[in-house]
Amino acid sequence: MRFTGTVLITGASAGIGEACARAFAQAGARLVLTARRRERLEALAAELAQAHGTEAHLLALDVRDREAMLATLGGLPAEWAAIDVLVNNAGLARGTEKVQAGDPAEWDEVVQTNVNGLLYATRALTPGMVERGRGHVINLGSVAGHEVYPGGAVYCATKHAVGAITRGLRMDLLGTGVRVSTVDPGMVETEFSVVRFRGDQARADSVYRNMTPLTPADIADTVLWVATRPPHVNIDEIIIKPTDQASATQVHRTA
Numbered sequence: 001m002r003f004t005g006t007v008l009i010t011g012a013s014a015g016i017g018e019a020c021a022r023a024f025a026q027a028g029a030r031l032v033l034t035a036r037r038r039e040r041l042e043a044l045a046a047e048l049a050q051a052h053g054t055e056a057h058l059l060a061l062d063v064r065d066r067e068a069m070l071a072t073l074g075g076l077p078a079e080w081a082a083i084d085v086l087v088n089n090a091g092l093a094r095g096t097e098k099v100q101a102g103d104p105a106e107w108d109e110v111v112q113t114n115v116n117g118l119l120y121a122t123r124a125l126t127p128g129m130v131e132r133g134r135g136h137v138i139n140l141g142s143v144a145g146h147e148v149y150p151g152g153a154v155y156c157a158t159k160h161a162v163g164a165i166t167r168g169l170r171m172d173l174l175g176t177g178v179r180v181s182t183v184d185p186g187m188v189e190t191e192f193s194v195v196r197f198r199g200d201q202a203r204a205d206s207v208y209r210n211m212t213p214l215t216p217a218d219i220a221d222t223v224l225w226v227a228t229r230p231p232h233v234n235i236d237e238i239i240i241k242p243t244d245q246a247s248a249t250q251v252h253r254t255a
């Protein structure tokens, strides 16, 4: 698949965001890569420049920082300002505690990242898309936006919110030529579970034990496919799960 436009990806330093950067680079895109860990973005950009001659603009940004997000993404240098695709990917979960035992500071982190951050990027970049009469917002939702599971109330609430924002934004942008999609994965092996379990690698590994999860490249391939449909085609939403997963709580394991 070829794609020669400019793509801005939040959370490009790891997992699905990093894989999206690789997929779009291979397709021929120019990239604006954002995350907090600048050194990871620098290493990725150097690798993609070498492999594909990819041009990249790097931004160390915390998506929860409203002022920085609006000012930085709203004021991109002229040669990077015309974003064709925004991939709203930065996100996380924290723990699986019941609400009555949860940590409100962690709820703030999850809600502010998964919901507010997505809204700030969208608010900063969609006016330019409307002005140009084209553009595409692709959100990373989740099966957690379609189901709720024990210990997942807050994370699932944020991903339900991503689904609602996706649908509402599509209505708001109707008639502008700007497309809005959500790609909603099940289990993908990334740093997601290490982050969720606060650095406990063994617990994170157990999530994917004796089953075959999706890879970040599987999701990136889907995001690239969504972005490369003809301009009159809007893929509203895709749910993509491992063959070994039937629902958020039903996973086939070989042992």
Ligand code: NDP
Binding pocket: 010, 011, 012, 013, 014, 015, 016, 017, 034, 035, 036, 037, 038, 040, 061, 062, 063, 064, 089, 090, 091, 092, 093, 113, 140, 141, 142, 143, 184, 185, 186, 187, 188, 189, 190, 191, 192, 193, 195
């Ligand atoms: P990773 O933990 O591997 O990557 C998360 C990315 O988000 C990192 O690049 C991280 O960058 C960035 N990020 C997190 N918080 C912030 C912040 N405050 N500001 C800026 N960037 C931030 O997870 P995944 O790749 O798995 O997750 C990507 C998206 O996919 C998330 O929205 C997640 O909810 C969703 N998803 C994941 C699934 C899975 O099973 N893995 C399934 C369904 C959906 P840095 O730390 O450098 O800032």
Ligand code: 8X3
Binding pocket: 141, 142, 143, 144, 152, 185, 186, 187, 248
């Ligand atoms: C991540 C998948 O099932 O851990 O969105 O919520 S799950």
